[in-house]
Amino acid sequence: DAGVIQSPRHEVTEMGQEVTLRCKPISGHNSLFWYRQTMMRGLELLIYFNNNVPIDDSGMPEDRFSAKMPNASFSTLKIQPSEPRDSAVYFCASSKGPSVLTDTQYFGPGTRLTVL
Amino acid sequence: LAKTTQPISMDSYEGQEVNITCSHNNIATNDYITWYQQFPSQGPRFIIQGYKTKVTNEVASLFIPADRKSSTLSLPRVSLSDTAVYYCLVTTVLDYGGATNKLIFGTGTLLAVQP
Numbered sequence: 001d002a003g004v005i006q007s008p009r010h011e012v013t014e015m016g017q018e019v020t021l022r023c024k025p026i027s028g029h030n031s032l033f034w035y036r037q038t039m040m041r042g043l044e045l046l047i048y049f050n051n052n053v054p055i056d057d058s059g060m061p062e063d064r065f066s067a068k069m070p071n072a073s074f075s076t077l078k079i080q081p082s083e084p085r086d087s088a089v090y091f092c093a094s095s096k097g098p099s100v101l102t103d104t105q106y107f108g109p110g111t112r113l114t115v116l
Numbered sequence: 117l118a119k120t121t122q123p124i125s126m127d128s129y130e131g132q133e134v135n136i137t138c139s140h141n142n143i144a145t146n147d148y149i150t151w152y153q154q155f156p157s158q159g160p161r162f163i164i165q166g167y168k169t170k171v172t173n174e175v176a177s178l179f180i181p182a183d184r185k186s187s188t189l190s191l192p193r194v195s196l197s198d199t200a201v202y203y204c205l206v207t208t209v210l211d212y213g214g215a216t217n218k219l220i221f222g223t224g225t226l227l228a229v230q231p
Binding site (some may be wrong): 005042043044093102107110 | 157158159224225
């Protein structure tokens with residue numbers, strides 16, 4: 001089992017540029033989550049999908065952030081335009097069942113984003 | 117929504133039992149408590165989950181008192197490889213269909229195990 005795959009692992013960009021983070025969930029998993037982790041704010045849930053449908057995006061910080069899941073095996077998180085305060089580690093996670101409440105989430109290795 | 121509070125850090129020695137307590141005073145009836153472990157440069161990894169009383173698996177135990185306002189993760193006989201950040205997670209159901217939930221991670225506890 002390959003686990004959750006994220007790319008790129010590291011991204012350095014300049015303020016104002018568009019950034020796209022990618023995630024491939026574990027095959028057969030129905031829910032996908034995007035998190036952001038910083039020293040100041042800890043681990044925050046940004047958005048999650050169930051069966052490719054966005055269920056809750058209330059954690060998305062602002063309109064510069066958008067996420068899509070065009071199919072069961074791929075999701076993107078886009079930041080446009082990026083700002084230095086977006087610098088963080090972004091994690092993708094997936095879970096097997098529809099219950100966010102009780103289904104174990106499996107996290108990817110994360111993408112470390114640095115916006116200069 | 118239930119907010120969690122954990123100690124920022126804890127120290128221990130190899131072979132000792134470690135207990136990490138998480139406070140969640142506003143926990144709701146249908147909330148579950150889940151603990152995750154995170155090593156540097158890796159994503160969090162599930163450890164254990166419970167609703168009430170005691171849950172035990174091959175790596176840890178979770179103790180939840182009757183009022184459920186706190187929970188304690190117990191790691192028996194820790195080793196150096198248990199040095200990590202431990203997160204307490206309260207999952208709040210906003211509708212019973214499970215379609216809308218809020219995931220709230222605690223601040224995390226950095227456990228440092230020394231030889």
